[in-house]
Amino acid sequence: xxxxxxxxxxxxxxxxxxxxxxxxxxxxxxxxxxxxxxxxxxxxxxxxxxxxxxxxxxxxxxxxxxxxxxxxxxxxxxxxxxxxxxxxxxxxxxxxxxxxxxxxxxxxxxxxxxxxxxxxxxxxxxxxxxxxxxxxxxxxxxxxxxxxxxxxxxxxxxxxxxxxxxxxxxxxxxxxxxxxxxxxxxxxxxxxxxxxxxxxxxxxxxxxxxxxxxxxxxxxxxxxxxxxxxxxxxxxxxxxxxxxxxxxxxxxxxxxxxxxxxxxxxxxxxxxxxxxxxxxxxxxxxxxxxxxxxxxxxxxxxxxxxxxxxxxxxxxxxxxxxxxxxxxxxxxxxxxxxxxxxxxxxxxxxxxxxxxxxxxxxxxxxxxxxxxxxxxxxxxxxxxxxxxxxxxxxxxxxxxxxxxxxxxxxxxxxxxx
Amino acid sequence: xxxxxxxxxxxxxxxxxxxxxxxxxxxxxxxxxxxxxxxxxxxxxxxxxxxxxxxxxxxxxxxxxxxxxxxxxxxxxxxxxx
Amino acid sequence: xxxxxxxxxxxxxxxxxxxxxxxxxxxxxxxxxxxxxxxxxxxxxxxxxxxxxxxxxxxxxxxxxxxxxxxxxxxxxxxxxxxxxxxxxxxxxxxxxxxxxxxxxxxxxxxxxxxxxxxxxxxxxxxxxxxxxxxxxxxxxxxxxxxxxxxxxxxxxxxxxxxxxxxxxxxxxxxxxxxxxxxxxxxxxxxxxxxxxxxxxxxxxxxxxxxxxxxxxxxxxxxxxxxxxxxxxxxxxxxxxxxxxxxxxxxxxxxxxxxxxxxxxxxxxxxxxxxxxxxxxxxxxxxxxxxxxxxxxxxxxxxxxxxxxxxxxxxxxxxxxxxxxxxxxxxxxxxxxxxxxxxxxxxxxxxxxxxxxxxxxxxxxxxxxxxxxxxxxx
Numbered sequence: 001x002x003x004x005x006x007x008x009x010x011x012x013x014x015x016x017x018x019x020x021x022x023x024x025x026x027x028x029x030x031x032x033x034x035x036x037x038x039x040x041x042x043x044x045x046x047x048x049x050x051x052x053x054x055x056x057x058x059x060x061x062x063x064x065x066x067x068x069x070x071x072x073x074x075x076x077x078x079x080x081x082x083x084x085x086x087x088x089x090x091x092x093x094x095x096x097x098x099x100x101x102x103x104x105x106x107x108x109x110x111x112x113x114x115x116x117x118x119x120x121x122x123x124x125x126x127x128x129x130x131x132x133x134x135x136x137x138x139x140x141x142x143x144x145x146x147x148x149x150x151x152x153x154x155x156x157x158x159x160x161x162x163x164x165x166x167x168x169x170x171x172x173x174x175x176x177x178x179x180x181x182x183x184x185x186x187x188x189x190x191x192x193x194x195x196x197x198x199x200x201x202x203x204x205x206x207x208x209x210x211x212x213x214x215x216x217x218x219x220x221x222x223x224x225x226x227x228x229x230x231x232x233x234x235x236x237x238x239x240x241x242x243x244x245x246x247x248x249x250x251x252x253x254x255x256x257x258x259x260x261x262x263x264x265x266x267x268x269x270x271x272x273x274x275x276x277x278x279x280x281x282x283x284x285x286x287x288x289x290x291x292x293x294x295x296x297x298x299x300x301x302x303x304x305x306x307x308x309x310x311x312x313x314x315x316x317x318x319x320x321x322x323x324x325x326x327x328x329x330x331x332x333x334x335x336x337x338x339x340x341x342x343x344x345x346x347x348x349x350x351x352x353x354x355x356x357x358x359x360x361x362x363x364x365x366x367x368x369x370x371x372x373x374x375x376x377x378x379x380x381x382x383x384x385x386x387x388x389x390x391x392x393x394x395x396x397x398x399x400x401x402x403x404x405x406x407x408x409x410x411x412x413x414x415x416x417x
Numbered sequence: 418x419x420x421x422x423x424x425x426x427x428x429x430x431x432x433x434x435x436x437x438x439x440x441x442x443x444x445x446x447x448x449x450x451x452x453x454x455x456x457x458x459x460x461x462x463x464x465x466x467x468x469x470x471x472x473x474x475x476x477x478x479x480x481x482x483x484x485x486x487x488x489x490x491x492x493x494x495x496x497x498x499x
Numbered sequence: 500x501x502x503x504x505x506x507x508x509x510x511x512x513x514x515x516x517x518x519x520x521x522x523x524x525x526x527x528x529x530x531x532x533x534x535x536x537x538x539x540x541x542x543x544x545x546x547x548x549x550x551x552x553x554x555x556x557x558x559x560x561x562x563x564x565x566x567x568x569x570x571x572x573x574x575x576x577x578x579x580x581x582x583x584x585x586x587x588x589x590x591x592x593x594x595x596x597x598x599x600x601x602x603x604x605x606x607x608x609x610x611x612x613x614x615x616x617x618x619x620x621x622x623x624x625x626x627x628x629x630x631x632x633x634x635x636x637x638x639x640x641x642x643x644x645x646x647x648x649x650x651x652x653x654x655x656x657x658x659x660x661x662x663x664x665x666x667x668x669x670x671x672x673x674x675x676x677x678x679x680x681x682x683x684x685x686x687x688x689x690x691x692x693x694x695x696x697x698x699x700x701x702x703x704x705x706x707x708x709x710x711x712x713x714x715x716x717x718x719x720x721x722x723x724x725x726x727x728x729x730x731x732x733x734x735x736x737x738x739x740x741x742x743x744x745x746x747x748x749x750x751x752x753x754x755x756x757x758x759x760x761x762x763x764x765x766x767x768x769x770x771x772x773x774x775x776x777x778x779x780x781x782x783x784x785x786x787x788x789x790x791x792x793x794x795x796x797x798x799x800x801x802x803x804x805x806x807x808x809x810x811x812x813x814x815x816x817x818x819x820x821x822x823x824x825x826x827x828x829x830x831x832x833x834x835x836x837x838x839x840x841x842x843x844x845x846x847x848x849x850x851x852x853x854x855x856x857x858x859x860x861x862x863x864x865x866x867x868x869x870x871x872x873x874x875x876x877x
Contacts, residue, residue, distance in 0.1 A: 032703075053600075078643070081775035081777065124559065151704050173877055186655060197568055289520070370534035371535065371536045371539055372537065372539065375536055375537075375538060375539055375649075376537075376648060376649060376652055377579075377649040380800075382800075383721065383800060385800070385801060393683055405775060405801050405802050405803055406777075406802055407799055407800075407801070407802070410798040410799060410800045411786070411798060411799060412722060412795065412796050412797065412799070413718075413720075413762075413784050413788060413797055413798075413799050414788070414795035414796065415783070415794055416718075416780065416784055416799060417781040417784060417785055
């Protein structure tokens with residue numbers, strides 16, 4: 001028997017921008033709302049360090065609106081199971097909690113895609129968004145030489161933010177080629193004019209920072225920790241000395257909960273209708289799990305989901321056009337920054353692919369299917385349950401494992417009952 | 418009255434601001450690795466958001482706790498895997 | 500037309516793999532057919548406990564013979580198979596169960612099997628995390644644990660070294676009494692002997708296999724070196740395993756080389772889906788921390804389910820299926836599949852080669868369930 005069972009009209013899983021927008025809408029439309037967030041703060045990844053006190057315009061506006069709303073936020077609360085209909089089981093810092101809901105909104109955000117390359121497991125190699133989030137949480141970056149690698153406009157944001165915190169950016173390596181990059185840039189006035197201002201802002205902040213397109217890391221070097229990284233442009237290779245490497249190749253939605261619940265998923269995105277409703281009638285999904293699209297998409301989808309779940313169809317409908325505009329931007333992004341083939345083949349047989357179980361590419365290549373590989377090497381069976389190696393094995397071998405079992409995150413035995 | 422929080426990392430007493438993430442406190446101590454992998458290799462956080470499990474340390478006797486998802490609290494004892 | 504094999508093994512779970520290894524080692528021309536990964540069915544879901552059980556003389560004979568074979572095989576297993584002779588402790592909660600401990604000890608001694616009675620103090624010395632109120636237990640040092648999918652893989656590799664052909668994926672449509680196996684894509688293979696080692700799916704290819712699915716739940720914990728040294732089973736496990744009806748949970752925990760622990764066990768007779776049933780999981784873990792209170796704060800990484808292939812008399816089917824003289828069945832091991840796989844392989848090979856076995860195979864003969872005999876089959 002659980003210690004506590006709480007009932008809400010609308011339960012929202014995740015505490016990032018999409019959740020906050022949904023919570024505000026639903027509350028303002030008279031529903032009782034619970035936000036269930038795994039970390040001890042609200043704001044997700046993009047609004048890190050905006051909680052408990054918001055500092056920038058957009059989060060200030062939304063957190064203020066949230067504080068007026070009657071929504072209840074549960075922090076350090078991790079959903080581990082959905083044991084019965086319309087019920088979530090969560091692990092909290094002092095036990096467990098059952099949340100019974102009428103409607104559920106899933107806004108679990110995204111995680112970064114890591115593609116293994118030799119040396120990528122060395123200490124002081126982080127994701128790109130990870131580096132930014134850590135820096136916002138006061139990670140020591142002042143005076144550190146940082147190389148940034150990956151794909152997309154996020155690299156600018158990361159570089160600018162790190163520079164603000166006193167880091168020395170030794171290189172920003174964008175894997176996409178210059179033509180694709182420029183083509184994307186030319187679409188901005190039509191798709192997302194606000195982004196141009198942002199781009200200009202970043203541009204000014206990044207004067208003097210070496211930025212290269214068609215550039216990616218091929219090996220990280222160091223004995224006990226990172227010391228340098230070899231980059232390539234496809235023609236030549238060169239070594240860059242650095243203290244940290246911030247490197248990731250895009251984002252993928254956190255789909256464990258929708259999978260567990262049985263929501264329809266296609267091409268790594270939860271399938272939703274115009275009202276952000278999933279294939280399960282009482283479950284909605286907003287933000288990155290429905291398709292990677294950044295903060296504006298997330299906020300809009302969150303608002304629609306909150307309104308729709310609360311029954312305010314009219315107002316939800318009024319936001320469709322805005323959302324569609326952001327979807328176009330989303331698609332242009334995906335096209336402009338598609339991953340090049342070379343990134344799929346960076347690993348050597350000795351390169352670790354599954355970090356939890358230290359399984360190498362060589363060990364995996366012995367098998368023809370993921371189930372065999374997983375059973376025999378234990379790849380994907382560790383603590384992260386394939387969250388990190390999943391994208392890697394998909395990219396490298398075309399393998400996918402869609403099985404999700406409780407607990408969604410490791411949880412103490414006493415909290416599983 | 419100081420609003421700092423007193424914690425211990427690997428036995429060493431240190432003072433941090435409230436709302437400091439445990440992982441940050443560890444990094445600021447110059448600790449070069451958080452845990453050892455199953456084949457004994459040193460590891461530091463990778464994802465910064467609680468999905469990679471590379472930042473696991475022992476907090477108040479509880480092993481395998483993700484340090485990037487916990488805030489420092491008064492009297493907290495943190496041990497990294499050596 | 501396809502060439503003829505001496506033996507076709509249908510199913511590359513632990514039992515099929517063992518049959519393949521044994522037959523190939525004896526110079527027979529072997530073909531293995533499997534639709535999924537090697538060791539990917541029930542074999543992948545179980546605990547991999549190599550344990551002697553004494554529900555009946557036959558079970559005791561089969562499991563102890565097989566355990567001996569495992570101990571002999573151990574040095575040649577791969578590192579991935581994680582074979583450890585960690586021993587088993589049967590735990591008694593009260594005096595009534597201590598009497599059972601005494602009985603077991605006597606029986607083992609009579610059969611030349613070593614075991615040691617532990618009182619409360621000795622029990623807690625062996626396993627400090629056990630509940631202090633437990634009466635005692637029986638330590639069986641020669642029991643082991645193994646990681647079954649990797650062990651199956653080793654056995655298959657061994658059979659290949661001796662010339663076995665392994666055809667994966669190959670989905671079998673039917674086994675014909677004249678000595679042929681037909682795949683779903685129409686391919687036909689001929690053999691003098693065909694072994695149905697399909698576990699709970701054996702009835703698909705046989706009318707003489709009263710095997711039903713008995714669902715079990717399992718959980719695996721985080722890595723905790725030094726928490727547990729032996730496989731621990733409560734004596735109530737036997738009641739749970741023996742009962743033909745109802746849902747039950749019985750405490751069973753295993754240390755892995757990785758430092759993780761496997762926690763079980765549960766049995767259900769009427770559940771067909773592989774979904775986790777929260778109330779069964781709950782029942783199982785609550786039972787676990789009754790015996791080991793500190794498990795409450797141990798993190799569980801994942802849970803899953805599996806189907807044991809169960810027969811009405813709790814003994815596997817090992818022997819001829821029907822009268823053709825060409826079809827054999829090796830399935831229905833319930834919770835002793837891993838343990839008894841090696842002995843099963845020996846018995847099957849002995850029968851195919853028409854030579855005597857080290858133990859009496861009669862109790863396992865499928866003829867005990869042949870049509871015409873009155874048996875309550877579900």
